[in-house]
Amino acid sequence: MPHFISKNMFLCVNISHNDFFIMPYLRNFRHPNLMILPIILESKSQKVAKKNLDSNSLTTKIDSTHEVLFIRCVVKSDRFLYKIDKLTQVSNLNKIKEILSFLASHVDVISHNLSETKKHTKGSNTPFLLKETQLTGLKPHFIEIGFGSGRHILSLAKSNPKKIILGFEIHAPSIRQVLNAIESYQLKNLYICAADARNAMQLIDSSVANAIFLHFPVPWNNAKHRRVMSRDFLLACFRILRLNGHLNLRSDDLEYVRDSINEMLSAPIAHFEVKKIMRRM
DSSP states (O other), rough: OOOEEEEEEEOSSSEEETTTEEEEEEETTTOOEEEEEEEEEGGGSOOOEEEETTTTEEEOOOOOOOEEEEEEEETTTTTTEEEOTTTSSOOOOOHHHHHHHHHHHHHHEEEEEEOSSSTTTTTTOOOOOOOOGGGGTTTOOEEEEETTHHHHHHHHHHHOOOOOEEEEOOOHHHHHHHHHHHHHHHHHEEEOOOHHHHGGGGGSSSSSSSEEEEEEEOOOOOOGGOOOOOOHHHHHHHHHHEEEEEEEEOSSSSHHHHHHHHHTTTTOOOOOOOOOOOOOO
């Protein structure tokens, strides 16, 4: 991912440049070596900034359609690492590079990987890459969460040309790979949303999907709150699935599987099957 390392810290906050506005740092005193720099994209919002003469501060008002990116600043000894934070769902890496390049121009850079390239712009304007707000009214027959390389979701789309397929993914290279495949195979029924499915699924209509696929998610055994599988996720699946629809979970992590079974057993109504597949050596 794009990043740079500098000798000093970027200090030019509360300023605008091109189509983005740089907010003040967010700090957590429990983690003094970590700071978050929010960036507001003006192309997604209507920013109103004005000087407060009493406090000599700059305030910003954003409408409900704003988009905020988060840049992470990690302090390492006498160096500062700037990169995109995991909270940000990245679909246009050139925009991230533009922002980081602007930050880098105000500090003494030690190293970076911000060279311009056109490969990240391909597919960024495709109608098959949806924003979260475009999920309302979409009635997907099949949903896959975290499609990775895209092998399963592409096969699903090619095998069901009259069905609408929706995939969620936050890994930018995987998104670009599948968008390129959509173009290559001339698929008209596969849509991608670069968002955290745990939140975005709330925008999908009820009783529309025949199946939801969650294949080999990151188990996060040491940080279980980050898992996709949870009570809220199950309730969202129950709402979205049609009568006799199903959630298909695959995992090669035994702890994750056992915890998922316990989560399903704690639901008011649970009907599920468990299949164990032994790999040949």
